[in-house]
Amino acid sequence: MIASLAARHSWFEATARARINGLLDAGSFSEILPPAVSQPSPHLAQLDLPGAFDDGVVIGCGRLAGKAVFVAAQEGQFMGGAVGEIHGAKIVGLLRRAALEKPAAVLFLIDSGGVRLHEANAGLIAISEIMRAVLDARAAGVPVIALVGGSCGAFGGMGIVAKLCSAIIISEEGRLALSGPEVIETVAGVEEFDAKDRALVWRVTGGKHRYLMGDCAMLVDDDIAAFRSGTTAFLAGWTEPAPSVASLRARQRALENRLAAYGALRDGLQVWAALGVAQPESVPMLDRDSLVALKEGLPT
């Protein structure tokens, strides 16, 4: 058990660059705008804060199991992976190039709290441009796969971006939501949401909960190799559907039904019970394979 843990390379703990190196075929990654030619944020410099050479995101081309893919990886350790003007422009440029060159997929390694508030409107505009570019790439037939398992999760604008992607592959450690726990507590009070209750945070935003709810296509272990094999397997069975009003309407109905069924519940434990999980209190301790088996046995 301990030996197998030691053999793992945690996705959660890895840097953006280490994730890319372990995810793609060895030696296949070619970075676009590498640190020596990229530009740090001029906004942070104006605020007298040190920037990062790559502005917190690594973009480029490579291969996954032989297929040509584009990759964008956010660095959660730099300013919480937050999206500033240059950071956003790099992602948008990559997605636009994908719509033209049509690689097998764009892999979007999300690790971000959302907009970089230091950059105010420039950050907000950057996020909206990313949203548009994700949808344009998908409309051009290029799947955009979000991989979520970093320490910052996918929150704020990047939570929306994640849900605009073709699919999300998440680990138990990953989190996905709109407003982050601290934001909810600050705005609505600790009675509404206690952001210091880490177990509650994971029961409401964590990878297991998102997978049980059907928000994520796949749950993988916190292991770079597991993200690699999961993404490879997912892409092998995926064809990007043409956008249609009918599928949007169906999705809208499903979300309305979901809100009616679970909207009044306060905790993942209550939601899992309502989903038909016989022992919801056992969910947080289940390993990945047991949880996947549990979900497959649930009534639909």
Place this chain on the structure above:
Amino acid sequence: METLEFRFASKPGIRPDYPALCGVVGSGNLEILVQPGEQPDCCQVQIKTSARGFGTTWQAVIGDFAASHPAGGTTIAINDMGATPAVVSLRLAQALAEYQGGAQ
């Protein structure tokens, strides 16, 4: 933020074609970009750091690095978010090893 610049004599090292990046600009950490410099017997360093007033400490740490490593012929750029001297020394050695290892 404070910007510091140093230039130290250092033994000439291998000069690869590709730059190397090491570390992340996170709390208590720093990133170091090593690129070819102009003078083969000199290591030129520019530092942008969030912690003001540690110029003499930086000078000592970088001077020690330049004296103990073949860092001649490099230009080193650093973005720092409050890394301790021990972390800086470790990252410098790591960055130079990656830079010169990448030439093989």
